[in-house]
Amino acid sequence: MTVDVLDTVVTAETPEGILLELRPAGLSARFYAFVVDGLIRMVALNIVAIATRPIGGIGTAVWLILFFLLDWFYPVAFELWRSGATPGKRLFNLKVIMDDGLPVTPVASLARNLLRTADFLPLLYGAAIVTVLTRADCKRLCDLAAATLVVHQPHTTRKAERAAVAPLAPTRALQSRDQAAVIALATRAPVLTRDRLDELAVLAASVAGGDARPGPQLTQRVLGVAEWLLGRRS
């Protein structure tokens, strides 16, 4: 059932023998997340700076330590916390996991964040940008070293809504691939324009029998076949 497609999906096999499909996040999504995290850190540091100014020496120490912690351990803390994502990543539905689909481990999280300096070279994250853009799995150098992956969290599942159409038996036997194609058309029907739907339905005209001229009638019959294939009989 796997088809060669132009896609960046990475598959990871679980001990249960299931192939998990992971969708690596590209440069733009990660950049936005990075900017949001940067802003959050900046605001936090400024608030603490204002709050600690009257305290003097200890205040400065607190600020410096906070600066250090935020600089190096902000991502580590959030990645190891249950969500596997910093607030910025969470905002854009990204998540850090191991490249075998498992939750990120402490050592991997530490490595991918402490090695960040290498990604920054030669300037402004140049190395990271080049590797993210050139690799199909969008890893930056540290992801390579730590064997981690930044993925899109599964988007909201596609709706199962279909237009109410009377089921219709196909006029010939269909292989499972063809069945899947007809059903896929029916599940996409609500989001397609009427003309485009008619156009696509013509491709499946041979399964619906009768008049093969494009139009709403043929479309209704093809959608009816899809209902029948899904299992409705009346």
Next chain:
Amino acid sequence: MTPLQFETLYQGEWEELETLLRRFLGTRRKSDPAARQGERLAALYRRVCEQLALARARSYPAYMLDRLERLTGDAHQVIYQRREFGIAVVRRLMSVEFPQAVGANAPYILLAAALLLLPTLIVGLLVYYRPDLILSVVDARTAASFEQMYSPTAESIGRLRSANTDWMMFGYYIMHNIGISFQCFAGGLVAGVGSVFFLIYNGASIGAVAGYLTQRGLGTTFYPFVATHSAFELTAIVLAGAAGLRLGHSLLVPGRNTRLDSLVSATRRCTVLLYGSTTMLVIAAGIEAFWSSAAWLPPSVKYSVAGVCWLAVLGYLTLQGRRHAG
């Protein structure tokens, strides 16, 4: 079986798993009954895996595959997550994992120590005999500020003129020194060149300052100052540098693995060193800010404490690691 039959048959299980997952992924306290339903979760997970395989093989509609994929993905994350925090983990790290990593990385640690200490000695001696060489390392104003920092009349040794309390220096040491050690580590990704550079550079800087101050006759304040915290600080930088060297070595000489595999396994093996390195630098910053800088302590006390610290650190690294290596 038609897709709709399949869906009606298993819908109940999917919904149950979805609710369970929501509870596991959401806020969870110990008293929460969801915490005791792990068995049910595992059973449902295995069933959903089976159903996903069936649904894929039968080319069921995409929305159903989506739902099943999402369920298996989420459940996989929950079931295989490792939730180990707390004292037991720290104790294991300190008594087993870190010393073991030290033992396993011993050649790199020795090399890193040499890369740090040889430049210290060489540059130190050079500057001691040719004091004007200090100006090729730092500018005249910085050199003067070193003298001021370590002058015997200073009320607090080693403190920048702008810093008004020990606390401030504590914060500064943490930020600055731990940053250096992380740089030594990350430099390893550039084929080890970065680590070698940072080790030699820091060694040379330390040597230059030490040689210069000794030559100016300020050794009596400088050495008691550095003796204690250097036990932790130099060791920590050597450890971080060693981790970086290992990364570089794994890239340059991957052996029978691909370069990438070699790097991944090296990273997993040497990152543990960073736990120890960071902890030591925090200790060092504390000592440097509050103990080393105290001008009222006689040098003899400082030297004795320094001796104990050096013995403790070196003993911990060598003996503890050896016991667990066998």
